[in-house]
Amino acid sequence: MSEELGITTKKSEDFSKWYDEVCQKAELSDLRYNVKGFIVFRPWATMIMNLMYELLEKELQRKNHFPALFPAVIPKSNFHLESEHVEGFTPEVFWITEHGNGEKLEEKLALRPTSETAMYKMYSIWIRSWRDLPLKIYQRCQVWRYEGKATRPFIRSREFHWIEAHDVFVTKEQAINQVKEDMIISENTLHKEYGVPFIFFQRPEHDKFAGAVHTYAADSLLPDGKVLQQPSTHLLGQNFAKPFNVKFVDKDGKEKYGWQTCYGPCVSRMLASIISLHGDDKGLILPPRIAPIQIIIIPILNDKKAEILKKCKEVEKELEEGSFRVKIDEREEYTPGWKFNHWELKGVPIRVEIGPKDIKNEQVILVRRDNNEKVAVREINLTEKVKVTLEEIQQKLIKKADKFFEEYLFEAKTMDELSKIIKKKGGLVKVNWCGKIECADYIKDETEGGDIRGVRFDKEEKPNDKCIYCKKDANLVVYVGKSY
């Protein structure tokens, strides 16, 4: 673990290679586990993800969700209850069929690819009356999907870490409001805390979650202009309530089926956006809210070693009392220069250097990771300066990511224009569409992979021209993008 070299690839020259290098050298993930498609989440990534989980769970709880834990295994018979769901997910399921020395199980068990068919079995037992609704439960867990596509750390692997929230309501309207609330939860976490901008699209019919009435998915963009899907929220209607028998007695004494939604923010995948959007040629840059270490203190030692270390400890204590996440790197086997590079690679927002001169001047040197700005700060002002600086970094990272995102929103009137943008730049391109799947297929062919991501949910947009492909009447304004 001790060997380490700086990032050798420039982000602007080869994003994909840069990304892999950051994941490896900042010790975020390891692809060398000997099962295809499975990655190891190393400590630095795990600590970041734990902070992401904490913020996300707090927000879900503020919105009246409760945590629970359901079994990771789903009997085949549950899995088969909703026909579209089973059809959509079966190709991706890992099946447990044996135990011990090869004894067969009575019934095959799916390792959950998602938990509708585990949770709703219990919901049908728990829910009796309108008084039990709304029922809003989430679980923090792993899911497993036998993916065909290439493994990329955090972006795609056969095991990932997410939260899934599954809610039941008395009315359809309440369920629709939940979908909107899920979008607000995404805004309050993914955008405001993690600094990742996105747009929620209502996915076209052919690209819905298996079993949903409507799927709304947040599309974010990576620096290469490709789309990375982030949280999606699904209006399930009564599609699952009926086969799973999720019923309640309403105020009027009548038995009715519940209206359901589910929401799946994938913490490991959100980390992919964080790494990609904020990082630079030196490595990671972490938004302060999710930085496991917000301030790293580096002693610049000379003959006054004891005095300098004492000062470092005082500063650490003061910052800890201010509720910052702070650490001193007092390892003797490494030079200050090596440590600067190391913690820059890891994306720690602020570095504090303390050397002999600083002690004399009752100051410390504060260096910002995001813009390399280096200032001397009077000791007496340190806590306040750190507080302000962390918030500045947080906001600056969001703003920069927003600006990038906006610059990648395009509009095209002709297939030529569209193809050129998708092939050369990427991004999300606004077009008029007739709604026919054939046109979607042709668009994908001609643009070499541009998918119709759907209709914007945050604002109404009306067609102002014919379908970009068939030139017949358009009834939808949609966005095309090439996705991971």
Added chain:
Amino acid sequence: MSEELGITTKKSEDFSKWYDEVCQKAELSDLRYNVKGFIVFRPWATMIMNLMYELLEKELQRKNHFPALFPAVIPKSNFHLESEHVEGFTPEVFWITEHGNGEKLEEKLALRPTSETAMYKMYSIWIRSWRDLPLKIYQRCQVWRYEGKATRPFIRSREFHWIEAHDVFVTKEQAINQVKEDMIISENTLHKEYGVPFIFFQRPEHDKFAGAVHTYAADSLLPDGKVLQQPSTHLLGQNFAKPFNVKFVDKDGKEKYGWQTCYGPCVSRMLASIISLHGDDKGLILPPRIAPIQIIIIPILNDKKAEILKKCKEVEKELEEGSFRVKIDEREEYTPGWKFNHWELKGVPIRVEIGPKDIKNEQVILVRRDNNEKVAVREINLTEKVKVTLEEIQQKLIKKADKFFEEYLFEAKTMDELSKIIKKKGGLVKVNWCGKIECADYIKDETEGGDIRGVRFDKEEKPNDKCIYCKKDANLVVYVGKSY
């Protein structure tokens, strides 16, 4: 979910039935999921477990452990590298053999029953030099074991939630010190935070973890006098390092195998002890440190509804600012009396009642869950009173549990005495033992299930008599107990 009745079984009359009733009626767990051996962890239990995890992870991190996340699946070839381990665990493994529509996997995958054979594969890659050591990594995860014994919520199920810490050291001595540190971690969490007393025993040879040199396990007691094993820590020596090739180059330039330990505190099982030890005939009693709600505020409404609710909110805000976990139960469909019972059943440490008289007198009524003590508290003193009371409850619960534990430590000189104690009372009974497995087997037969739990780790005890069974020379003082 709305139906609810108080606990109908007295804890002192039928502990086992009382336990199941509390788990069900306090909405902790549900056994009705349709896969044998799998339970659902309902919101209240999950929230408690999340607080338990938080305290445990903080303590592990204070002791220089880092979190990581390893795959849940282990290829058969890894699993087979350590011969005792594979022999011990194979009977309990769930095997993944297929994906999709029944396509066979190239290699069978074990659903992890424990993670040595997943993690050490990576350790052998990561560790190169003495500089990489000690390596101290834990993961918070689920494990799965195909258990034959009956499912009991939190006590035993085929899926459970734990932490496993896996450490590698340069020397054997460092590894032995880690074993001792793991015991301190257990003391600081299980005992001091969760209020569960225990003794660490060095398990006899025939009862070691599969692959360990020595196993040290914490035995706790349930109110029926039966032993429930809690965290165990294992000195693995170089048993895994050799087959997994966990090697490093030492300061002297020579290649050496690492010395390893692993430690497994099972959060879901620790909850079983918490429920059992602290609860009473009204339901759960939660130690304040792990109570998801520490103070429940119940408005006693009459015509001054608005005024009373306003006061409740003020009190809630004040207590929140004091960093307490507090909630108002303002549901209108339930009476105050119903709410008293409900939150007593859930084990919330303090109830605050606010009615019209209290507003007039600028006071609130504070009721303790542990002893039903009811006092009027001047509003101005509330935060301080709550702080002191929560700490009093915390300490009182620990003290009470300690007293119970001490009362169940016995000593026996003859098999008659031993059998009588084990059959009538349970507990942990000190005896002299020759160390032969045959005697252990006879003891188990004659006491109808009394196991030799091992030699106390916390103090040295020397035999003062012959072996309790064979009457030959004894070389060990051990404790016998009947376990879950």
